[in-house]
Amino acid sequence: MRQPLIAGNWKMNGSKSSAEALLNGVVAGSGGLSKTEVAVCVPFPYLHLGEQLLAGSSVRLGAQNLCTESGGAFTGEVSGSMLADFGCRYVICGHSERREYYGENEASIAQKLTRATESGLTPILCVGETLQQREAGEMEPVIAAQIDGVVERIGIEAFAGIEIAYEPVWAIGTGKTATPEQAQAVHAYIRGRIAALNGSIAEKLRILYGGSMKPGNAAELLAQPDIDGGLIGGASLSADDFLAICLAGEQLAA
Numbered sequence: 001m002r003q004p005l006i007a008g009n010w011k012m013n014g015s016k017s018s019a020e021a022l023l024n025g026v027v028a029g030s031g032g033l034s035k036t037e038v039a040v041c042v043p044f045p046y047l048h049l050g051e052q053l054l055a056g057s058s059v060r061l062g063a064q065n066l067c068t069e070s071g072g073a074f075t076g077e078v079s080g081s082m083l084a085d086f087g088c089r090y091v092i093c094g095h096s097e098r099r100e101y102y103g104e105n106e107a108s109i110a111q112k113l114t115r116a117t118e119s120g121l122t123p124i125l126c127v128g129e130t131l132q133q134r135e136a137g138e139m140e141p142v143i144a145a146q147i148d149g150v151v152e153r154i155g156i157e158a159f160a161g162i163e164i165a166y167e168p169v170w171a172i173g174t175g176k177t178a179t180p181e182q183a184q185a186v187h188a189y190i191r192g193r194i195a196a197l198n199g200s201i202a203e204k205l206r207i208l209y210g211g212s213m214k215p216g217n218a219a220e221l222l223a224q225p226d227i228d229g230g231l232i233g234g235a236s237l238s239a240d241d242f243l244a245i246c247l248a249g250e251q252l253a254a
């Protein structure tokens with residue numbers, strides 16, 4: 001069985017004091033978790049705080065983006081090696097908000113995945129369809145293109161060091177969650193697509209679900225055979241809610 005990964009994506013939320021309280025709350029409440037991996041992907045300015053407050057705990061630190069380049073004259077950008085320098089384990093790549101608002105596409109996402117792995121980080125590659133695409137019956141081709149566009153650039157072997165998050169855009173921050181059956185079907189589709197290229201990588205690949213996962217629906221989503229964790233937005237801003245989701249993962253992994 002794949003070890004569940006519950007990763008919080010704080011997005012652009014918080015302040016120094018709320019970040020400190022949230023990090024302390026997650027550390028305090030996660031001490032008893034041994035079967036579930038827990039991570040928090042914080043805004044760049046709070047990485048140093050995260051590095052300090054997560055030290056000595058099992059909670060991993062992550063970031064939400066990185067530059068396509070490894071260093072140099074790229075004003076405003078942050079490199080993979082800088083993230084690693086602050087103790088990051090994970091970095092989110094290709095989140096739908098970055099695809100929509102910042103023009104990220106398979107070419108730039110593939111570069112980011114390469115920069116991340118070169119720096120010793122584990123990328124969390126986000127894929128997912130919009131409501132319009134789902135209703136038009138284009139869900140599978142959209143997801144296939146998002147995966148294939150990366151695979152053809154970086155090779156399937158790179159997926160041995162990558163996590164995937166399936167995030168239906170229509171479920172992000174909307175309170176609408178994919179049903180466990182809907183999510184499982186897409187997760188199985190993603191795993192099958194990878195398995196067609198490399199069965200052993202597909203078997204080990206963790207595919208997280210993201211999209212209004214909350215304490216009330218986490219257990220039934222995480223119980224699905226191809227759902228290996230969650231990428232949690234809104235609910236990760238409350239230590240209690242986030243820890244309740246982590247506990248759901250822990251109980252299922254037991």
Ligand SMILES: O=C[C@H](O)COP(=O)(O)O
Pocket residue numbers: 009095167171172173174175210211212213231232233234235
């Ligand atoms: O990265 C996290 C996802 O965008 C899910 O966000 P949400 O839990 O607020 O729907």
